[in-house]
Amino acid sequence: MSSVIVCHACDLAHRLDSLAAKARVRCVRCRAELYRTNDGNLDSVIALAATALALFVLANVYPLVALTVNGSTRMTTLIGAAQAFYEQGYGALAILVAFTAVVVPLMQILTLLYVLVPLRLGHAAPGQKVLFRLLTALRPWGMVEVFMLGAVVALVKLSAQAEVSPRISLIAYGLLMMSIAALTNATPGEQYWRWVSTCSGATRRTAPRRTATGRGTGGRE
């Protein structure tokens, strides 16, 4: 059975005759990635998202960095960094920092958990379609790794004149960065829809621990 896939980046039509279980298909003309399967199963992605949530809480509760000058110490938190812009009259910049470094990562984690946990149990969460779309749309705006490097730059700049030290939150944020990177890697755009089609009972193939009707048993036998 063959199907046609059209490249999203150059509109070239490709005929796919069959797909290996693990495959990465690129457009023959513009080299855009058309299709990628991966090992990441639903359970490990849910576990990863739960880890990310715990790290997110840690990263936001404790101080990020401390600065000591002449014996007096000042600390700041993640949200404190955004607040500094607000206090100096740059509200738009405060929103930008809070959105890209705090709000988007949190939305990504919560949305994933909200949609994937019910899917694992064999039913669709209300609003699933909209939320998967939201996840794809949010992706370019989550900037945890960029913030992390920005923090390194700020620490290096200050270390010339004062004593600066990273605190618990910065470490948690660094680990959050890694778990979000792993989440992004485990969920190429297509993956959500593959999960939906294998878990929602529309198809029977390759879904162990699932009833053919796709409802009710909680996905376990």
Place this chain on the structure above:
Amino acid sequence: MTSLVTGRSLGLLVCMRCRATVRAIGEEQSACPRCGAPLFVRRPRSFSTTAALVITAAVLYIPANVLPVMHTHEIFSEEDDTIMSGVISLVHQGSWPIALLVFFASIVVPLLKLVALGEILLAISRGRVRHTTQRSRLFRIVEFVGRWSMLDVFALSLLASLVQIQSLATIQIRPGAFAFAAVVVLTLLAAQTFDERLLWDADTRD
């Protein structure tokens, strides 16, 4: 013409959100059956939207680099810093790798984005067919590195939040920071609103 067959010629649409290939039904724009996102042959007004964003960003690139982004007030000294002077002070400090990183992220990347997107838009409007592969590669690079320009905005937010020891030193934000952040956001949006297929359309037409 070679044997290149496009989705458009087959009456197939690609969902820009979930990338499903969908058969077009009539002339009307419909929603993707898989994810519900609106479907279109080409993103509506992609060229003009991207062009408007690039031009606005190019205008703001000047104040972003000329105006100071922060003001440091210490007991015996006052200092205004632009993006570039921030890089230079990192060099004086001896932090070469960090200076290079900031130089690339804050100065090279925004400029590259403006020049690259400008060239791509110009090539499309002139209907240039050659070097499409290179332009497409250039666009992907721009898309990939674009977010790293936010680095200086984040660094600035931490500096302004930490260095608030009234008797010793304070750091204040200056309007250059706003212009700089605007350039970064506008170029990110410009890359997102651009429909890459516009690059290839001239190639497919014979």
